[in-house]
Amino acid sequence: MTGRIVKGIAGFYYIDVPGEGIIECHAKGTLRRDRYKRPLVGDMVDLEYVDREAMTGSMTAIYDRKSELIRPEIANVDQVLIVMAYEKPAPNLQLLDRFLICLEKQNADCIICFNKSDKADDEKIDRIASDYRDCGFPVLSISAKADDDMEELKKLLEGKMTALAGPSGVGKSTIINRLCEKYIMETGRVSEKTARGKHTTRHSEIFRLRDLKDTYIADTPGFTALELMEDIDSTSIKAYYREFFPYEGMCRFDPCSHTHEPGCAVKQALADGYIGRLRYDNYHALYTEQRDKEKNKY
Ligand SMILES: Nc1nc2c(ncn2[C@@H]2O[C@H](COP(=O)(O)OP(=O)(O)OP(=O)(O)O)[C@@H](O)[C@H]2O)c(=O)[nH]1
Numbered sequence: 001m002t003g004r005i006v007k008g009i010a011g012f013y014y015i016d017v018p019g020e021g022i023i024e025c026h027a028k029g030t031l032r033r034d035r036y037k038r039p040l041v042g043d044m045v046d047l048e049y050v051d052r053e054a055m056t057g058s059m060t061a062i063y064d065r066k067s068e069l070i071r072p073e074i075a076n077v078d079q080v081l082i083v084m085a086y087e088k089p090a091p092n093l094q095l096l097d098r099f100l101i102c103l104e105k106q107n108a109d110c111i112i113c114f115n116k117s118d119k120a121d122d123e124k125i126d127r128i129a130s131d132y133r134d135c136g137f138p139v140l141s142i143s144a145k146a147d148d149d150m151e152e153l154k155k156l157l158e159g160k161m162t163a164l165a166g167p168s169g170v171g172k173s174t175i176i177n178r179l180c181e182k183y184i185m186e187t188g189r190v191s192e193k194t195a196r197g198k199h200t201t202r203h204s205e206i207f208r209l210r211d212l213k214d215t216y217i218a219d220t221p222g223f224t225a226l227e228l229m230e231d232i233d234s235t236s237i238k239a240y241y242r243e244f245f246p247y248e249g250m251c252r253f254d255p256c257s258h259t260h261e262p263g264c265a266v267k268q269a270l271a272d273g274y275i276g277r278l279r280y281d282n283y284h285a286l287y288t289e290q291r292d293k294e295k296n297k298y
């Protein structure tokens with residue numbers, strides 16, 4: 001039989017085999033020892049029954065992966081929906097940009113999804129939307145609690161396998177519960193004191209959306225901070241800011257870091273309102289951070 005690993009906990013793998021159901025499996029010793037082929041949630045695998053009644057089996061082979069993400073660790077996703085909240089927790093846009101860069105480096109397609117629009121005023125929603133308008137990724141604004149339907153989101157998900165990723169407490173599990181039309185995922189409260197999530201989801205898990213054809217969605221644990229820039233050169237960070245592209249080559253200096261140089265076309269575009277202030281500030285901070293790291297190294 002062939003199926004997809006939908007969950008993995010403590011050496012057990014739960015494999016969805018169409019027509020059979022979810023079968024609990026161990027990986028064969030040979031599979032476990034091959035560290036390059038450790039089974040991942042999302043993997044397509046061959047398996048055989050050990051006990052059909054008890055729905056237990058043994059995994060015998062892993063298929064080649066179409067894609068593999070390190071963070072969140074998951075195989076064969078078509079795209080990642082990065083979820084941020086407008087409030088509780090307040091959006092960390094630098095973290096969002098770090099994550100976008102990290103995922104783009106891994107060749108993943110990204111969608112940005114701002115959730116809890118019921119908690120934000122229009123001014124805040126407009127400001128973020130306009131700053132991310134030209135970032136090159138689809139940007140959605142939703143409320144998993146208050147929206148009547150999730151049609152725009154569903155359209156982007158249809159026919160694909162999408163992993164949800166984002167900090168704890170932004171509403172990833174709540175969104176999945178809405179999409180699945182029944183309460184299956186445990187959701188957590190956001191701490192009143194720290195306005196942070198409580199890391200309710202501990203393991204990645206894949207669900208099939210019943211009312212959309214061939215549509216899968218993966219819940220993943222929330223992350224806190226990201227150290228993902230080690231191997232990105234400071235001078236290549238601008239390549240991830242697509243709204244800068246029209247101005248490349250128009251600066252007085254070449255190359256130009258678009259930070260301190262006079263006659264910089266990107267900074268002029270920023271001053272003229274063609275480039276979002278939030279995005280530019282993130283770029284500046286990430287560039288400076290990376291350049292300082294490089295200085296300390298040499
Ligand atoms: N007001 C409001 N609250 C929401 C919305 N979406 C989620 N919440 C609440 O936010 C809290 C956290 O939601 P979760 O779905 O558990 O968040 P998560 O991203 O899965 O968090 P982790 O599993 O910890 O990574 C819960 O109390 C939800 O009810 C929304 O659109 N509006």
Ligand SMILES: [Mg+2]
Pocket residue numbers: 172173174186187188200201219220222
């Ligand atoms: Mg969760």
Ligand SMILES: [Zn+2]
Pocket residue numbers: 251256257258259261263264265266267
């Ligand atoms: Zn410049």
